[in-house]
Amino acid sequence: MMRIKKGIVLILTAVLLAGCAAQSTADINAAPTEESSSLLKEATLLVNDYKYQEAVKKLEDNYEAIKNDDKALEYYAFLEGYIYRDYDKAEKLMKRAIELNPASMSHYAVQGLLYEGQNKYKAAINSYKKALKLTDKPQKGIWNAEMSLSYTVIANCYRKLHKEKDALLNYENAVKYNPYNIEANTALHQLYVKNEEYHKAYEIWKTDNYVDEKGKSPYSQIEKWNEIYKTTLSEQGSKPSHIKMAELFGNMVLYDEAKQEYEKALKENPSDTEVKNKISELDVYIAFREQFEAQADEYYRRRCINGSKEDLTFYRSMEPAYTEIAKLFPDYTKKTGSAQSWINRLNREIEKKFNVRIQAINANGKDLGVHFGRIIDVSEVHSELFGKKADLRTITLKNMVSNGLDYWRYTKNGGVGGWNISRSEVVKVIQDRGSLPIMCFAFLYDKDYRAQTQEKAAEHDKGLNIEGKAPLDLYYSNILANEMNIRQIDIESDKLKDKKMSVDEIYRYLFLNYDKEVLIESTTNMHESQHAIDSISGAGAKWLGEVEYRPKLAELAYSDWSFSVLASLYTPYIDSDIQEVHIQADKRIIGNLVQHIYDNPSKYPEIDTSKNILSQITKLDDDDLREIAFEIFYKDYPEARKDTPALQEVGNPPQAL
DSSP, X not given: OOEEEEOOOOOOGGXXXXXXXXXXXXXXXXXXXXXXXXXXXXXXHHHHTTOHHHHHHHHHHTHHHHTTOHHHHHHHHHIIIIITOOHHHHHHHHHHHHHHOTTOHHHHHHHHHHHHHTTOHHXXXXXXXXXXXXXXXXXXXXXXXXXXXXXXXXXXXXXXXXOHHHHHHHHHHHHHHOTTOHHHHHHHHHHHHHTTOHHHHHHHHHHHXXXXXXXXXXXXXXXXXXXXXXXXXXXXXXXXXXXXXXXXXXXXXXXXXHHHHHHHHHXXXXXXXXXXXXXXXXXXXXXXXXXXXXXXXXXXXXXXXXXXXXXXXXXXXXXXXXXXXXXXXXXXXXXOSXXXXXXXXXXXXXXXXXXXXXXXXXXXXXXXXXXXXXXXXXXXXXXXXXXXXXXXXEEEEEEEEEEOXXXXXXXXXXXXXXXXXXXXXXXXXXXXTTHHHHHXXXXXXXXXXXXXXXXXXXXXXXXXXXXXSOTTOOOOOHHHHHHHHHHXXXXXXXXXXXXXXXXXXXXXXXXXXXXXXXXXXXXXXXXXXXXXXXXXXXXXXXXTTHHHHHHHHHHHHHOSOHHHHHHHHOOTTTTSOOOOHHHXXXXXXXXXXXXXXXXXXXXXXXXXXXXXXXXXXXXXOHHHHXXXXXXXXXXXXXXXXXXXXXXXXXXOOOEEO
């Protein structure tokens, strides 16, 4: 069975551009009513369940109730413009939202997105610049994820206007504020190579791929490429051979740069037939990649509007993108069989030739689009979870042309993080904007930023009566979600007390370790290993969500970053009845966590079990969370206890073979 582990999914357009905070601190003018706030929540829940027509109808039918709520109007405008392409209506809604609250950064961000959708790049730049001016700047250090993304989208528009100097300047500002900004780093690398600033390009590439001063990276293939890149630059001297650089970039699956270098080589030797053929081949691939993205986007738009019936049209709608690239593979030039079988066969050939993975995502009974990304690493991982073992082949993709429906509909802020395509093979996706939430986590080390997030969380929680909640009640609180991550920051900070580190070094430590400990080891290796174990052992699902329940418990039980894992399970849907496997699994885990504490009060004296337990969860330490996760697993699956080594011996992450 194919299963997905969803990545970070943001449902409010208030955070489509603002990676860390929902709104600017100046965003206090509008006063939404209880009715309009409720309508906005209902609409976002419908969208999360792919019910776009119902969401838009709800907002349209209740316009009088939301017309003075700038956040609701912004969300309505986003749906009308980005999904339905009714730009006239969307612009009127955004104009009203801005009139109500001209100090909202996210309003201008969404307005810019709508202009971009109409190819009005100058207008989009003006809107994005307004958003940039209103972006919070609380960090004492130089990093600022929101400013970085603002500079990136401005640079993207300049690049579409063929103003490369302006684009370059804005990309450089973007990576100044976020060194791990994948979009900006990718574009900068291409522009530096074009300008023959190869050493600058190399330094950008190293940072983007987490290569440290010793040449180490979380990915073995990246380490090999780093050695080749460094050696090539050293051997080529001050004026590298364009042929050699083209071959280097081609081997690293950097085809835009490879094409640029072959074109430079052709200028030096216009009669070189072999170079002409290379350029022609790369032209075909790049044109295929761009057409694929455009047609996938159109499919995702139709899928949002028309629902699951569009699943049947996916392969047929993607056929035109494959027509030209099929000519590179003589056996596939003529389509034979169904569109699906022809495309899947071609995808295997494209992977062999170009080292990219293109694969449909089908999970939990839904077709969720397609992965298309560069293969940057293939690793073997061995895991031992709850006494059972699994060996996985993990394929890591980066620079995504497509990461499925959620990636598109949340404007690169959502998508699929890890995905079992078989019992033994896993796809891990590095998302283009995946650095933003990690960087926001790292920023919580800064006291000023932490205070600001707490202030905003309190504003969002206004009216939430926690004192009146029973001990076992589940609820969602922005304050509590924030506190979970702060608790993890404090745990990690304690480890750094004896080390003399600058603020910037601490940010980097927190950023890189979150990525390694949570996204790589927990949510990919542990989670997907448990899926593999369940598949091998024939573990069934007796209730909706059980298929995700065991893997998520494995994350919580084995991760060294247990509060960050808990925060990933604690979502705004914790008290909802949404029938979705991930949501149901999250809800069951946190409910069982609370119940276990309630049933064992003497073990957790810091918790007052006469009051709401969930609100006190950060009083525990990380060992408590791990121990409780094991006990929950044993209670539900008692046969696992006899197979699991002593608790003190199992806290180790999966190891690469």
